[in-house]
Amino acid sequence: MTAVFAPSGNFVACGGMDNMLTLYDINNRDATGGAKLVHEFVGYEGFLSSCRFLDDEKCVTGMFCNHRTLMEVNVIVIDLLPGSGDMKIMQMDLVKKAKINSFDGHNGDIAALCLKPQDNQVFLTGSVDRTSRLWDLRTDKCQQTFWGHEADVNSIQFHPCGNNFVTCSEDKTARLWDLRSDQEITVYKPPTPNSSFTSTGVSVSGRLLFCSSDDSSIHMWDLISGDHLGNLTGHENRITQISVAPSGVGIASSSWDTSVRCWGL
Numbered sequence: 001m002t003a004v005f006a007p008s009g010n011f012v013a014c015g016g017m018d019n020m021l022t023l024y025d026i027n028n029r030d031a032t033g034g035a036k037l038v039h040e041f042v043g044y045e046g047f048l049s050s051c052r053f054l055d056d057e058k059c060v061t062g063m064f065c066n067h068r069t070l071m072e073v074n075v076i077v078i079d080l081l082p083g084s085g086d087m088k089i090m091q092m093d094l095v096k097k098a099k100i101n102s103f104d105g106h107n108g109d110i111a112a113l114c115l116k117p118q119d120n121q122v123f124l125t126g127s128v129d130r131t132s133r134l135w136d137l138r139t140d141k142c143q144q145t146f147w148g149h150e151a152d153v154n155s156i157q158f159h160p161c162g163n164n165f166v167t168c169s170e171d172k173t174a175r176l177w178d179l180r181s182d183q184e185i186t187v188y189k190p191p192t193p194n195s196s197f198t199s200t201g202v203s204v205s206g207r208l209l210f211c212s213s214d215d216s217s218i219h220m221w222d223l224i225s226g227d228h229l230g231n232l233t234g235h236e237n238r239i240t241q242i243s244v245a246p247s248g249v250g251i252a253s254s255s256w257d258t259s260v261r262c263w264g265l
Contacts, residue, residue: 006053011038013094015048023094039094050113054091054120054137089113089125091137103135105142112155118162126153132167134179146177148184155200155211159223166223168197168211176209176223188221191228195219199241203265204248212239212253218263232263 003014012035015021021041028036089103089110108129116122121137132153134144151170158165159176164185168174174188174197188209195215202209202223209221216239218232237256244251251263 002048002050004051004053011053013051013053015051017047019047021048021051021092039097041092041094041097049109049111052113052115052120052123054115089135101137101140103140103142105133105135105145106131108152111153114156114158114165116158116162117160124156124158124165126156126167128152130169132156132165132177144179144182146182146184148175148187149173154198157200157202159202160204160206166200166202166209168200170196172196174200174209174211174219174221186223186226188226188228190215190219198239201242201244201251203244204246208265210242210244210251212242214238216255216257218242218251218253234261235259 002016003012005012010025010027012024012026013021014024019042023038023041024035025038026035030036091100091102092098093100106125106127106129108127110125110127112126114124116124123135123137124132125135126132130147130149130151130153132146133142136143149167149169149171153167153169156165156167163179165177165179166174167177172190172193172195175184176186176188177183178185188211190213192215195213197211197213197219199212200210207223208229209223211219213219216233216235216237218239220229220231221227222229232251235253235255235257239253239255242251242253248265250265252260253263254260
């Protein structure tokens, strides 16, 4: 359900319905030719919906055999405990194989996580409890809670400026929020009444909002005017995830139709 590159591109962490966090070194191969397994972190009581590397600046290259040694890698991992009402956000040290910290606050499964571009100690989460929450790793509690959605918050992304963020929901809306004023700014609705949203993203310019939908298309809005700019069509089933390229030149999307597509902007 989740897979993410370390900032250097040397490692990949992934997890999902197997209730494990698995770390791979993609620069080294095992006997089968696949990426070398570094470690499997077991013991989770629920599936993992999202994880993010905080840094891997302490990944170094060994001077004698050109072997990369994992010195220290931190990630935030969401640990879901279905039905318990005790949903956890966990910060893990992958080398010491230990939990650094955990954060409580949501009253339902956590569906999404996003790091702040300007400060990766700050992050947002979205949950089936219909809220979005702001956290800081330097504290032990939620900093802000945002209410407004009427159903599960499926996806959350910071605006490039870092002062705003966007969400999308099963309630068939996407929303723009402001951290400084602690409130919702705009609600974006599709022209089709039965389109629930699964994933969201913002253009590098900060002007365009993208939301994938279970109607098999990607909806686009002007963030400032609120105008719906059209749809990217081609998938034949629900789109599960979208990602805006860091260069800003395109979008990648994945779907239940078993395809991944790239779209030029």
